[in-house]
Amino acid sequence: xxxxLNLPAKxxxxxxxxxxxxxxxxxxxxxxxxxxxxxxxxxxxMDSSRKKVG
Numbered sequence: 001x002x003x004x005l006n007l008p009a010k011x012x013x014x015x016x017x018x019x020x021x022x023x024x025x026x027x028x029x030x031x032x033x034x035x036x037x038x039x040x041x042x043x044x045x046m047d048s049s050r051k052k053v054g
Contacts, residue, residue, distance in 0.1 A: 014039040 007021045012035035019035035034040040 012036075012039050014043045 004020075008029065009018050009020045010032065011018050013033050015035065017035055021029060025032050034043060
């Protein structure tokens, strides 16, 4: 039986999808902003392209 019904959740700042707490984030949950490595990489790419244009 799963007991993962009451896990905290956040919304990814890149894709705007909800994601839930994972054990690997237990020490840094407050700093987690992205749902996946892909979103983290794409955000970094978006930030650098904005700096070049602006």
